Amino acid sequence: MVDAHETFVIVGAGLAGAKAAETLRAEGFTGRVILIGDERDHPYERPPLSKGYLTGGDERDSVFVQPTAWYAEHDIELHLGQPVVHLDPAAKTVRLGDGTALVYDKLLLATGSEPRRLDIPGTELAGVHHLRRLAHADRLKHVLTSLGRENGHLVVAGAGWIGLEVAAAARGYGAEVTVVEPAPTPLHTVLGPELGAVFTDLHAEHGVRFHFGARLTEITGQDGMVLAVQTDDGEEHPAHDVLAAIGAAPRTALAEIAGLDLVDPADGGGIAVDASLRTSDPDIFAAGDVAAAEHPLLGTRLRVEHWANALNGGPAAARAMLGRPVSYDRVPYFFSDQYDLGMEFSGHAAPGSYDQVVCRGDVGKRQFIAFWLSEGKVLAGMNVNVWDVTDPIQQLIRSGRPVDPERLSDPTVPLTSFLD
Incomplete structure (x- = not known):
């Protein structure tokens, strides 16, 4: 039975938001819990989008955080397919895209991040992809299957974790793959040249071609379809499809509207939060990709774009919203599977x-x-x-x-x- 004496609103129905809602109920909160997501799918986990689901090893239903019926059973009010377009901290309200206004006592921003776009000619062509959402993975899985069947070419812009995992998935389907990366090795800033070379060798053994020290300058096509990509060193690579995997940017628009403290993009960006994941407004919290938290163990402010941070950060923020003492000091963790x-x-x-x-x-x-x-x-x-x-x-x-x-x-x- 819900007691409407308090209303906690969670903006962002990804893993962090869903786990926060789950934790509020598990910790005995009896007020209203409203979970808002701009996607129509129920909350899901993102790692399978470039791993098990994309490769065909896992079923689509395996990505969801909870069964569909769980939310109603636990009195979680879901607003799916509805972006939040305005946040007013003074009035303690959020407004949805359809005009609905919701009043909150505590608010959690778990808005995540969005893929960075290629700023070059040709990105409007069919066959240019990003991978962030389940709908992206659905489409890309179909594309990789077709490329493998037809001996087609995929060009991946960026040799980070997403780019490499998709390259591995594409080779599993039999597609031809070229990865274009401005650094001299994959994962260069993360692992350094010596360990980055481990991933160069791994992918080369599986038939991936690398073009290091270059960036895409144009995607060329005909009749709206991709034909090739050009790089800034004058090279051309054939392509039927292109994946832009050049990183992600935190979704801070609502925090900006609300006047919350933000971190300079040069320092990683995100919403500035303390060790309890509280923002500069005492009734607003942030968790997951969008939160740049003061880390008690590491002694620095850190924004982490990985699954474990969403998994653990959402519950930590929920406990802080309940007034529990929280010092979020988890050691950052992530994993990858390639071949x-x-x-x-x-x-x-x-x-x-x-x-x-x-x-x-x-x-x-x-x-x-x-x-x-x-x-x-x-x-x-x-x-x-x-x-x-x-x-x-x-x-x-x-x-x-x-x-x-x-x-x-x-x-x-x-x-x-x-x-x-």
Whole structure:
């Protein structure tokens, strides 16, 4: 039974928003919970869009956070297919695209991020894709199937995680794939040149062609269809379809309208929140991709665009909305699956923040753990085809203890020994 003495509104029906709503009920909140999403699909998880669902390994229904009936059963009021177009903190109201006004006591912004667009001629052609939403994945899955059947060409702009995962999925369907990337290796700013080369070799072995040190300057076509792409070094690559995978931008428009404190895009962008995920307005919180949080463990403000942050940040924000003490200090975590390579990454090692990379295991066989160190302290760790080590890696990061790099590189030395 809902007691309408309080109304909590959640803007953004992705994983963070859905988990926040779930947590409010689990923590005993009996007021109104209103969950608003601008997509018509029920809340779903995004990793399968470039992994299991896109490759055909998982069914479409597997992406949803909860069964459709769950929301009504838990008195969660869903407004789907409805963007929020205005936020008035003084009146404590949000207005939907259809004109509906909703009054809130507490508000959570979980608006996520949106793919960056290519600013070049030809992006209006059929066959130019982005991957952020379930509808994008539905379309792209059909495209990859057709490309594989017809020996078609996919050009991927960007060799980040999404670009590489889609490249792997495309090769699984039999499509020809070229990846255009301005850096000298994939994931260059994330992993550095040595470990980025691991992914170059992996994809090259599976038939992906890389064009490094270049950007797309034009997509050419005929009769509205893609035919080729041009790059800034004068090269041309045949293409039937193009995926723009050049990063994402936080969706901060509502926060801007409301006058909330934002982070400069040069510093990562997003809505500025404290360690309890509270914004500059005491009754408004933010979680997931859009939140740039003061991180108690890392001692810096950080915006994280990964699944685990949405999974854990939504519930943390919900508890803070209920007045519970919250200090959101989770170690950042994400994972990727490409062909027969599975990896997990924990921590945060921005370019220039570390002075050494230490590997244990066999990098050539792609079965190893890499550590990013600063003055002997572990900032981040990536395990590649090595499993059940996330907990000790995260404990090493949390401990802040200096470690002996030589011992750390020795696979016979248990990771737990560095925690004694």
